[in-house]
Structures are given as C-alpha cells and as structure tokens.
Amino acid sequence: MTKEIICVACPVGCGMQAEYAEGGSIISLTGNSCNRGLAYAQAELTNPTRMFHSTMRVEGGPLVSVKSAAPVPKARLMDCARATFAVRVRGPVAIGDTLLPNVCGTGVDLIATDRTI
Amino acid sequence: MYDLIVIGGGPAGMAAALEAEKNGVASILILERAEFLGGILRQCIHTGFGMHYFREELTGPEYADRFVVPVEQNPRIEVKLGAMALELRPGGETHTVIAVSKSDGLLELRAKAVVLAMGCRERPRGALNIAGTRPAGIISAGAAQKYVNMDGFLPGNEVVILGSGDIGLIMARRMTFEGAHVKMVCELMPYSSGLTRNIVQCLDDFGIPLKLSCTVVAVHGKERLEGVTIAGVDERLKPIPGTEEEVPCDLLLLSVGLIPENELTRGAGVPIDPATGGAIVNQNRETALPGIFSCGNVLHVHDLVDYVTLESQLAGAGAAEYIRRKNAGETVRAPEYVPTKAGEGVRYVVPQQAEKNEAAGVKLYFRVGGVHKNAVVRLYANGKELARKKRPRLAPGEMEHIEIAPRQLAELPEGAELTVEILE
Ligand SMILES: Cc1cc2nc3c(=O)[nH]c(=O)nc-3n(C[C@H](O)[C@H](O)[C@H](O)COP(=O)(O)OP(=O)(O)OC[C@H]3O[C@@H](n4cnc5c(N)ncnc54)[C@H](O)[C@@H]3O)c2cc1C
Ligand code: SF4
Numbered sequence: 080m081t082k083e084i085i086c087v088a089c090p091v092g093c094g095m096q097a098e099y100a101e102g103g104s105i106i107s108l109t110g111n112s113c114n115r116g117l118a119y120a121q122a123e124l125t126n127p128t129r130m131f132h133s134t135m136r137v138e139g140g141p142l143v144s145v146k147s148a149a150p151v152p153k154a155r156l157m158d159c160a161r162a163t164f165a166v167r168v169r170g171p172v173a174i175g176d177t178l179l180p181n182v183c184g185t186g187v188d189l190i191a192t193d194r195t196i
Numbered sequence: 197m198y199d200l201i202v203i204g205g206g207p208a209g210m211a212a213a214l215e216a217e218k219n220g221v222a223s224i225l226i227l228e229r230a231e232f233l234g235g236i237l238r239q240c241i242h243t244g245f246g247m248h249y250f251r252e253e254l255t256g257p258e259y260a261d262r263f264v265v266p267v268e269q270n271p272r273i274e275v276k277l278g279a280m281a282l283e284l285r286p287g288g289e290t291h292t293v294i295a296v297s298k299s300d301g302l303l304e305l306r307a308k309a310v311v312l313a314m315g316c317r318e319r320p321r322g323a324l325n326i327a328g329t330r331p332a333g334i335i336s337a338g339a340a341q342k343y344v345n346m347d348g349f350l351p352g353n354e355v356v357i358l359g360s361g362d363i364g365l366i367m368a369r370r371m372t373f374e375g376a377h378v379k380m381v382c383e384l385m386p387y388s389s390g391l392t393r394n395i396v397q398c399l400d401d402f403g404i405p406l407k408l409s410c411t412v413v414a415v416h417g418k419e420r421l422e423g424v425t426i427a428g429v430d431e432r433l434k435p436i437p438g439t440e441e442e443v444p445c446d447l448l449l450l451s452v453g454l455i456p457e458n459e460l461t462r463g464a465g466v467p468i469d470p471a472t473g474g475a476i477v478n479q480n481r482e483t484a485l486p487g488i489f490s491c492g493n494v495l496h497v498h499d500l501v502d503y504v505t506l507e508s509q510l511a512g513a514g515a516a517e518y519i520r521r522k523n524a525g526e527t528v529r530a531p532e533y534v535p536t537k538a539g540e541g542v543r544y545v546v547p548q549q550a551e552k553n554e555a556a557g558v559k560l561y562f563r564v565g566g567v568h569k570n571a572v573v574r575l576y577a578n579g580k581e582l583a584r585k586k587r588p589r590l591a592p593g594e595m596e597h598i599e600i601a602p603r604q605l606a607e608l609p610e611g612a613e614l615t616v617e618i619l620e
Contacts (some may be wrong), residue, residue, distance in 0.1 A: 084399075087397055092393055092589075132241050136348065142345070142348045146243060174257075
C-alpha cells in the first residue's frame with residue numbers, strides 16, 4: 080500500500096510517498112529531506128498525534144490558555160476540545176500549572192500557558 | 197527626560213528595551229496602549245513560537261512571558277500601560293513623544309533616542325472590494341482570534357474564511373475546536389500564503405476544504421450575514437462568470453494580509469519604503485532620522501516572532517550605541533552607506549542600506565514574489581557575485597535571508613549596490 084504524506088515536523092513541509100505493509104510499518108519512503116520525516120511518516124501510518132491547545136475558564140475571572148503537555152492522538156482532538164469546555168479552574172493560575180490531568184484518558188495533562196497574575 | 201523611549205510593548209519593544217539596557221542604557225520607558233505587555237502574542241495560543249530563538253516549541257503567551265518577566269523586574273526599564281503614543285516630534289538633540297494615558301492624561305515626554313515597535317494591523321474590509329450589503333458577521337481573523345482566545349466569545353457558527361494566511365488557517369482549527377463549522381477557506385491566489393504545516397494541521401486534519409483561485413464576490417443578509425457568493429478567478433485574478441456558488445454562513449473571516457502601523461512614523465517625517473510599508477533603515481534598524489529606530493512588524497511584516505526578537509535586539513543595541521556616543525559628546529561622521537536592492541524574483545530587502553564598515557557583517561532579510569522550487573538565492577554587487585545559496589523551496593509567506601561578510605562589504609567600490617535575486 081502507498082500513501083502521500085506531507086511532513087509537518089518543520090516548516091519545509093516535504094511531500095513524501097510512503098510504501099507500507101499491513102499494520103502501517105514503512106517499507107520505503109521517498110521525498111523526505113531528513114530522518115524526522117521518516118519518524119513523522121511512521122507515526123502518521125500507525126498513531127498520528129498532534130499538540131492540542133485551547134482556553135479554559137477561570138472561576139469568576141478571565142480565560143487562561145492551555146496546551147497538552149505532549150502530543151495527543153489526532154483522533155482524540157475533538158474530545159479534548161469538548162472536555163475543556165466543561166471545566167472551571169480555580170485561580171490564580173501560573174504558567175505550567177496542570178489544569179486538567181489525563182485529559183480524556185489519553186495519559187496527557189493539559190497545562191496552563193499563561194498566568195492570571 | 198529618558199535616554200530611550202520604546203513605543204509598543206510587544207515582543208519587538210520588549211526585546212529592544214532589554215537589549216538596550218544590557219548595552220548600558222540607564223533610563224528606558226516603554227509605552228504600551230493595551231493593559232498588558234506582550235502585544236499580539238497574548239492571543240496566539242497555539243504552539244510554534246520560539247523554535248529558532250529558544251529551540252523550544254512555545255505558545256505565544258509563553259514566548260511573551262520570557263520577556264515580560266525580565267522587563268518587569270528590570271529597575272532601569274519603566275513601563276506605562278494604557279498609554280498610547282499620539283505623535284513623535286523629532287529634534288536634533290532630543291526627540292519628543294506626545295502620549296495619552298488613563299492615569300496620567302496627556303504626556304509630553306523627551307528622550308535621546310526612540311524605538312518604534314508598534315506592530316501591524318490587519319487589512320480592513322474597506323481595503324477589499326466585495327459587493328453587497330454591510331451586515332454584521334464580517335470580521336478580520338485577528339479580531340476573531342481576540343474574541344475567542346481572550347474574551348471567550350464565539351462570533352459565529354457557520355464560517356467561511358477568505359484568505360489563507362497563517363492567522364486564517366489557525367483560526368479555522370480554533371473555531372472548529374470551539375464547536376463552529378468551518379465550511380471552507382477561499383484563496384484568491386493559486387497558492388496559499390500560509391505555512392504548509394498549517395494547511396495540514398489546521399485544514400486537512402479536520403477535512404476543511406482549501407479553495408485556491410477563488411474569492412468572495414458578494415455578501416448577503418441585512419442585519420446579520422446570511423451567506424456569501426464565491427467564484428473562481430482567472431490568471432488575472434478576475435472572477436470567472438458562471439462559476440458563482442452560494443454558501444450559507446453567519447460569519448466571514450478576512451485573513452487578507454497585514455499592514456505595518458506607521459501613522460506615527462509618517463507624521464514624524466520618517467521616509468517609508470513603499471515595498472515594505474515600513475521605514476527605510478540601516479543595518480542597526482535606524483531610520484533616516486538619527487536616533488529614531490524601528491523594528492518588528494512595524495518595520496516589515498514577520499511571520500516568525502523569533503526574527504522579530506533578533507531584529508529588535510539589533511535596534512536596541514543600535515540605540516544604546518547612539519546614546520553612548522551622545523553622552524560621550526562624540527561627533528558622528530555621516531556613515532558611508534551601500535544601498536540594497538530587490539532583484540529578479542525578490543519583493544523587498546531589509547535593511548535598505550548597510551554601513552560599509554559594519555564589523556559584524558550584515559544579514560539581508562527578504563521576501564520573494566512567487567513560489568520557487570529548487571531555486572538559488574544570489575547576492576551580487578556591480579556584476580560580481582558575493583554569496584549564493586540553494587533553497588529547495590521559496591514562498592512569499594516565508595522570510596529568507598542571505599549574509600554579506602564584513603570584508604566583502606568593506607571592499608565594495610564606490611557607487612556599488614547590493615542586489616538579491618532568485619535564479620530558477
Ligand atoms: C492578528 C495577528 C495574529 C498573528 N498570529 C501569529 C501566529 O499565529 N503565529 C506567528 O508566528 N505569528 C503571528 N503573528 C505575527 C507575530 O505575532 C508577530 O511577528 C509579532 O507579534 C510582532 O511583534 P511586534 O512587537 O512587532 O508587534 P505586536 O505584537 O503587534 O506588538 C505591538 C504593540 O505595540 C502597541 N502599540 C501600537 N501602537 C501603539 C501606540 N501608538 N502607542 C502605544 N502602544 C502602541 C500594541 O498595542 C502592541 O502591544 C500575528 C500577527 C497579528 C497582527
Ligand atoms: S522531512 Fe525533514 S526537512 Fe522535510 S519537512 Fe520533515 S523535518 Fe522538515
């Protein structure tokens with residue numbers, strides 16, 4: 080099987096062609112300019128992941144921006160988005176505070192990227 | 197009386213102030229019209245900032261905070277928030293800045309040097325030519341970014357985005373996360389001006405179509421936007437009759453480019469480069485008026501904040517050197533300049549002139565006019581090649597640079613021009 084994949088690991092954005100076996104392991108890859116492209120293509124074929132970022136409400140106060148501490152499975156991005164709606168966090172918040180541990184059972188925490196003070 | 201006044205407390209202004217202080221400037225004032233430091237970065241909550249400068253992938257607020265904390269803690273840097281500079285009056289010995297602030301009222305401030313770091317704003321709808329009514333529900337992508345990320349307000353549910361610049365692409369994903377349905381992104385040109393990684397991560401991941409060579413020709417709705425008419429365009433960017441299609445929507449986001457915010461600069465009589473929309477500067481980002489510097493998006497639109505930081509450090513260090521000379525009473529000879537020029541395939545070059553005896557060499561930043569694959573960037577003067585580099589891909593959305601070594605610069609003959617060009 081083959082698949083066209085655009086590498087997003089850096090701003091160059093190489094267009095790659097992957098030939099892969101059942102289960103997603105890569106047999107051959109062309110078009111990548113470096114090994115990060117290979118790692119990205121392999122992840123895209125087995126378990127594609129992305130960083131997640133959004134905002135959460137602080138009780139009685141403003142919004143605070145958050146990100147996932149590590150990439151989450153791409154298929155779970157919308158679940159993560161819905162989960163962040165429901166939560167009200169208690170302030171004050173500092174950069175790096177864990178605001179939602181283990182978001183949607185992904186094993187990844189949502190952490191604050193801004194502060195309220 | 198200050199040594200240095202910095203207008204604008206975004207990443208550009210903060211980096212310039214910190215660098216000037218590091219280089220010995222004792223009294224610095226930052227004027228910021230918003231109630232917080234950090235500029236536009238505070239609303240850019242996605243990651244992708246700082247890869248070059250910090251070798252880390254940070255969000256906008258995190259990147260800003262790395263500068264906000266040292267600025268706030270520095271006793272030689274004073275910050276006035278909610279303070280808007282209205283006018284700059286250049287003078288021989290000192291420059292005057294007229295500002296208005298909520299707490300202090302009208303202020304007349306003086307400094308030996310001034311750094312302009314006011315950023316840019318989005319091209320408004322008036323700058324576009326769309327027929328139809330003027331209903332609510334048409335806003336710029338940056339305004340939507342502020343509503344959603346800072347005010348927690350979703351400005352619409354069924355969304356069409358016009359323009360595929362990075363802010364528009366980022367907002368397509370952001371609105372999707374917030375529960376809106378983004379129907380499509382229309383781009384007038386046959387290519388996107390956004391980064392490829394943003395097209396993949398913000399559109400492809402969510403199945404949002406990108407329609408190239410396509411524009412909005414009419415908007416519908418009386419009070420509130422009810423829909424738009426889109427159409428394909430030909431090579432001369434004119435709508436093709438018969439390709440019109442109606443798309444119901446209640447929000448149209450415009451992501452059609454940024455313009456440096458230079459009203460104040462113009463008012464002061466600083467010469468502007470029509471190609472960048474920003475001031476004409478030398479390698480220290482000093483304008484044609486001695487002691488007035490410009491950096492960041494107000495000088496030319498940057499896509500990566502990392503380059504804003506590097507450029508603003510040049511301006512900060514340049515301002516420090518200018519102030520040191522003033523304080524020491526050194527008379528400054530008029531420097532010998534070599535102009536830079538945009539050659540074949542290049543839209544503009546910054547700085548527009550470089551001092552011949554610049555000991556550090558000079559990096560020339562430029563933007564190309566179209567997309568090139570496997571191209572060569574060439575720097576030459578008077579028919580002689582000075583540098584060249586191969587690039588697998590060049591696109592108008594990505595700023596590039598090429599460097600000239602100090603020896604090469606010093607040896608240029610009188611009347612030489614430094615030209616950057618693209619060879620296919
Ligand atoms: C809407 C928008 C969204 C962006 N999104 C992204 C993105 O997603 N990713 C990315 O890499 N880059 C993005 N950029 C570009 C990036 O943020 C910039 O490269 C960077 O913020 C520029 O820094 P700056 O300090 O020059 O300008 P700014 O961050 O705009 O800061 C300028 C500051 O000057 C202040 N100011 C202006 N005029 C006056 C005055 N007269 N008196 C006092 N203060 C004044 C403003 O309030 C502001 O705080 C975006 C830019 C814009 C405009
Ligand atoms: S393959 Fe390497 S060079 Fe190409 S986009 Fe991926 S990381 Fe960048």
